[in-house]
Amino acid sequence: MSRVLVTGGAGFIGSHVVEALSRAGRPVTILDDFSTGRRENLRDLEAVGAEFDLVEGSIADAAAVERAMRDVTGVVHLAALPSVARSVERPLDTHHACATGTITVLHAAALQKARVVYAGSSSAYGNQQAKFKQEDLREDPLSPYSASKLAGELYCRAFARVYDLRVVVTRFFNVFGPRQPADSPYSGVVAAFCRALLRGEAPRVDGDGLQSRDFTYVEDVVDGVLRCLDGETRGCVTVNLAYGQATTVMALYEQLTAHARELLGRDDLPAPKHAPPRAGDVRHSLADTARARETFGFEPRVGFADGLKRTFEWYRTGSGRSAQ
Ligand SMILES: NC(=O)c1ccc[n+]([C@@H]2O[C@H](COP(=O)([O-])OP(=O)(O)OC[C@H]3O[C@@H](n4cnc5c(N)ncnc54)[C@H](O)[C@@H]3O)[C@@H](O)[C@H]2O)c1
Numbered sequence: 001m002s003r004v005l006v007t008g009g010a011g012f013i014g015s016h017v018v019e020a021l022s023r024a025g026r027p028v029t030i031l032d033d034f035s036t037g038r039r040e041n042l043r044d045l046e047a048v049g050a051e052f053d054l055v056e057g058s059i060a061d062a063a064a065v066e067r068a069m070r071d072v073t074g075v076v077h078l079a080a081l082p083s084v085a086r087s088v089e090r091p092l093d094t095h096h097a098c099a100t101g102t103i104t105v106l107h108a109a110a111l112q113k114a115r116v117v118y119a120g121s122s123s124a125y126g127n128q129q130a131k132f133k134q135e136d137l138r139e140d141p142l143s144p145y146s147a148s149k150l151a152g153e154l155y156c157r158a159f160a161r162v163y164d165l166r167v168v169v170t171r172f173f174n175v176f177g178p179r180q181p182a183d184s185p186y187s188g189v190v191a192a193f194c195r196a197l198l199r200g201e202a203p204r205v206d207g208d209g210l211q212s213r214d215f216t217y218v219e220d221v222v223d224g225v226l227r228c229l230d231g232e233t234r235g236c237v238t239v240n241l242a243y244g245q246a247t248t249v250m251a252l253y254e255q256l257t258a259h260a261r262e263l264l265g266r267d268d269l270p271a272p273k274h275a276p277p278r279a280g281d282v283r284h285s286l287a288d289t290a291r292a293r294e295t296f297g298f299e300p301r302v303g304f305a306d307g308l309k310r311t312f313e314w315y316r317t318g319s320g321r322s323a324q
Contacts, residue, residue: 003029006028006075006076012175012180014076014078017076017222019048028052029068031055036082059077075114075115076229084280103155106167116156117168119225168228170228175216175221178314189252190311191315200268200269204275211281211283215307217307224239225241233295242287263313
């Protein structure tokens with residue numbers, strides 16, 4: 001059966017992609033340098049019977065990428081240094097992983113004639129006026145992270161033209177779920193809020209908390225990624241993978257607090273603590289999801305509310321190691 005290379009397979013989203021592919025009986029190779037990924041994610045995968053080959057190395061190292069590409073017919077390219085805040089502090093590292101790493105992976109995939117799914121980012125849209133972010137809007141990167149992820153997208157388009165590479169650029173919005181690190185200054189807001197509430201600490205809200213996001217549960221994103229991998233599109237297609245549902249950060253706090261009250265039986269949960277807004281953050285981020293539905297039959301199965309409950313439960317029951 002056709003082998004799939006998952007770059008960044010030891011990371012949050014990558015480990016779920018590996019699990020889903022393995023469950024479907026597909027051979028998987030992981031390429032990861034563990035810069036933000038975790039070995040315990042791979043141990044979790046082994047515990048649920050997932051099988052994979054591991055190549056430890058960087059996506060910016062052509063020799064490591066060539067090794068990982070052996071016998072591969074499809075690539076899910078997720079490896080990157082995510083986080084807007086980290087990219088403001090370390091723009092060159094971000095560029096190296098996201099842009100140089102991506103061209104290295106695309107070049108090897110083109111030689112191998114493998115189909116590629118690239119993890120793009122909704123940050124490409126920046127602060128545009130349009131309420132729903134549609135894939136054909138002009139890009140407007142606000143941070144080094146966003147610019148380097150967009151550079152990766154541009155390489156996808158160029159490689160589709162000159163090497164006839166088949167690529168799908170999937171733009172993720174705010175993905176959340178089990179295995180998302182909760183203990184780093186760069187943690188996603190859902191993970192950080194779960195951790196704070198479980199520790200009885202005040203969650204930190206950047207700015208007024210009225211910024212909104214299209215929070216998407218990881219299992220639904222993975223389902224979309226696999227549809228794109230198995231699709232038959234040619235050239236380079238760009239597609240949003242999200243719910244098309246906006247939630248403000250304050251509304252997220254309210255919903256998680258309600259779960260926490262119910263599950264922990266506590267009424268004394270702390271109010272959030274506001275911090276200054278973060279540089280490079282967009283104000284509103286909401287996906288137009290028509291193309292994902294029409295081109296790849298993408299229909300989310302879990303949804304925001306259930307995904308949030310499952311995620312809080314994962315951190316609460318101790319499976320969420322990084323919440324402790
Ligand atoms: N989580 C989100 O909300 C979100 C939103 C938009 C886009 N994305 C994109 O999705 C992808 C996965 O994100 P995630 O949240 O799972 O992050 P993550 O940090 O958990 O995963 C990234 C993985 O890539 C690996 N990696 C980083 N640099 C590498 C390098 N040079 N060589 C090899 N491996 C390397 C890390 O070790 C890690 O395992 C990224 O491309 C990110 O830009 C994520």
